[in-house]
Amino acid sequence: MSFLELKNIKKSYYLGKEEFKVLKGIDLKFERGEMVSILGESGGGKSTLMNIIGGLDSKYDGEVLLNGNSLKHDTSKELDKYRRKTIGFIFQSFNLISHLTILDNVLVSLEMTKLSKKEQLKRAKALLVKVGLGEQMKKYPNQLSGGQKQRVSIARALASDPEMIIADEPTGALDPQNTVEILKLLDDIAKDGKLVLTVTHSQKVADYGSRIVHMTNGKVDEDKQLKEKYPVKQQDNLESRALSNKSIFKMTLDNMKYNLKRNILIIFGGLIGLFSVLFMLGLGNGVRGYMNHEIYSQINPNSVAINHKDTNNRIPFTQKDIDRIKNVKNVKGVQKNYMATGAQLKIGDKISQAQYFNTINRAMVTNTVKHGSKPGNNEILITKNNAKAFNSKNPYSIVGKKIQVAFNANKGNQTIPVVKTLKVSGISDSQSPLVFVNYQTMKTMLADSGIKIKPNFLSADISGGVGKVDPTQKSINNIKVNGKKAYSVNGAGTIVTSLNTYINLAVYVLAAIAGISLLVSAIMIIVVLYISVSERTKEIGILRALGATKGNIRMLFLNQALLYGVFSSVAAIVISYALQLLINNFTTASIIKYSMMQITPGNAVFAIIIALIINLIAAILPANKGAKLDPIESLSQD
Numbered sequence: 001m002s003f004l005e006l007k008n009i010k011k012s013y014y015l016g017k018e019e020f021k022v023l024k025g026i027d028l029k030f031e032r033g034e035m036v037s038i039l040g041e042s043g044g045g046k047s048t049l050m051n052i053i054g055g056l057d058s059k060y061d062g063e064v065l066l067n068g069n070s071l072k073h074d075t076s077k078e079l080d081k082y083r084r085k086t087i088g089f090i091f092q093s094f095n096l097i098s099h100l101t102i103l104d105n106v107l108v109s110l111e112m113t114k115l116s117k118k119e120q121l122k123r124a125k126a127l128l129v130k131v132g133l134g135e136q137m138k139k140y141p142n143q144l145s146g147g148q149k150q151r152v153s154i155a156r157a158l159a160s161d162p163e164m165i166i167a168d169e170p171t172g173a174l175d176p177q178n179t180v181e182i183l184k185l186l187d188d189i190a191k192d193g194k195l196v197l198t199v200t201h202s203q204k205v206a207d208y209g210s211r212i213v214h215m216t217n218g219k220v221d222e223d224k225q226l227k228e229k230y231p232v233k234q235q236d237n238l239e240s241r242a243l244s245n246k247s248i249f250k251m252t253l254d255n256m257k258y259n260l261k262r263n264i265l266i267i268f269g270g271l272i273g274l275f276s277v278l279f280m281l282g283l284g285n286g287v288r289g290y291m292n293h294e295i296y297s298q299i300n301p302n303s304v305a306i307n308h309k310d311t312n313n314r315i316p317f318t319q320k321d322i323d324r325i326k327n328v329k330n331v332k333g334v335q336k337n338y339m340a341t342g343a344q345l346k347i348g349d350k351i352s353q354a355q356y357f358n359t360i361n362r363a364m365v366t367n368t369v370k371h372g373s374k375p376g377n378n379e380i381l382i383t384k385n386n387a388k389a390f391n392s393k394n395p396y397s398i399v400g401k402k403i404q405v406a407f408n409a410n411k412g413n414q415t416i417p418v419v420k421t422l423k424v425s426g427i428s429d430s431q432s433p434l435v436f437v438n439y440q441t442m443k444t445m446l447a448d449s450g451i452k453i454k455p456n457f458l459s460a461d462i463s464g465g466v467g468k469v470d471p472t473q474k475s476i477n478n479i480k481v482n483g484k485k486a487y488s489v490n491g492a493g494t495i496v497t498s499l500n501t502y503i504n505l506a507v508y509v510l511a512a513i514a515g516i517s518l519l520v521s522a523i524m525i526i527v528v529l530y531i532s533v534s535e536r537t538k539e540i541g542i543l544r545a546l547g548a549t550k551g552n553i554r555m556l557f558l559n560q561a562l563l564y565g566v567f568s569s570v571a572a573i574v575i576s577y578a579l580q581l582l583i584n585n586f587t588t589a590s591i592i593k594y595s596m597m598q599i600t601p602g603n604a605v606f607a608i609i610i611a612l613i614i615n616l617i618a619a620i621l622p623a624n625k626g627a628k629l630d631p632i633e634s635l636s637q638d
């Protein structure tokens, strides 16, 4: 059984329906230790045959048998493995990867072996020394002469220790001296027990081998043995494997570094979109926080006022009403309240009016009291506007002063005036024309006028966060007495919740508008990756010839998009947080006294995830295009 056997290989190309027969039935046998020159006129089908032997072309008739096993039914992945393990390619135009050093060019092939990183490096260096490039390892291909480049490609072809070397016009671009040196290296490879197939136009080059196969017009017309083949020693080949994700990641990074300026611009493009979204979200959080803060400092949203529905406020609440409300889930406590309309305040001969005169309840928070304190027994809390009527220059001086309070109360159908002198306990900065006494004071005032106090509204405290207010309010609203809904509830909690909903809505709309720039950056990434695929077509062909799979190539571009996403989102987060620091320094020092930008860690994670998802989606089409490129066509790209 021969090492390599070709049985009746036929291949045609089609232009439209027209058939061009290139190989018209090739039968050949090759052994290891041979250096076979495939000689023939241009267009005779030599390269076509080499592509078939090399597993780059699987559309042919006939059989290629390696150690008796046909390649015919191998899947694309099996052919990738075959190229990795069995074949080393050397090309006329060298086909080195221009953005990698020559050491890295050799290492690409070694990364498809199971050698450890250290052994790979050792072998790559040893091979470069062997081809005479020990001093040039850190150079890039464009810093080498033609002969040197071809030595690199020989080192690369040998790296994975394949059993067969296919050299297509290896000396075609070299001067006579380099030609001899390269042929010598190829001869050494055959001496090592490998099969070397060299395609050439040149009789001189062909004469260097151990055998010449001459092709004319798609057929072998001469097969001449020049020398004995070299003896073959039994040897262990290196185990091969597909490129690891780590190697592909490194390749992506190397390529991105090579095109640094362009990549920085793309990252910057993505950054703008992500930054705008983060800025909007952070500002939204800040505005919402600020508004809640402001509202909560005026009122307690967890306290709600309860009135009778469909009747006027004068109807008193009974213990039954209180019990019904107490039974509602989340209601922590119910307070009795009394409200009178139109109170007159008088100190000496100065008078001020308050539209409402209420008993104080928990809806009012302490920090609205700017001077003094909440009212105790026989005390009253008035507003700053009222106080100004008594002392316009220094309204706070009214605290502690005696004040006469008069209002009208109902007793049955009678209206009875109630007058009492109270002490001003404090002054609130409330804009509502509302003055307060405690329930006991109100009770005494009414009792003094012969009226028994009956609560005309209630207030309920709701436990849990402000989110519990709305459902609890609804439950109270739904309480039915005699089949009819009995109560109406007013509280700031619902307003706060709906205000927050509106702010959220506005923020999301603004963030979505800012997100349009993400769409633009996604389109930019699609375009750049398509450009990248076309710029790297040759590299893709080289990698595929070395045995990289379609999946490896796809990963190369997906990685690139993911890296764009990581870099742009991290940069956007850093810039947003820096700006947040600056803005908050400013707003906390200003009259707002609040951090107006509040980007949460959740926002930052959202930015990273959205960037990765968008970029990944953007990369799918270009990455697939790269993966599906035909290796032969890719290699022939100029």
Ligand SMILES: Nc1ncnc2c1ncn2[C@@H]1O[C@H](COP(=O)(O)OP(=O)(O)OP(=O)(O)O)[C@@H](O)[C@H]1O
Pocket (backbone or CB within 6 Å): 013, 014, 020, 022, 040, 041, 042, 043, 044, 045, 046, 047, 048, 049, 201
């Ligand atoms: N993809 C293709 N589509 C159509 N025709 C092709 C294609 N590739 C090669 N051919 C044709 O097949 C024939 C053989 O080409 P091939 O490259 O195998 O010849 P060759 O002997 O290697 O020539 P050279 O020595 O000039 O490289 C040529 O006529 C060429 O035009």
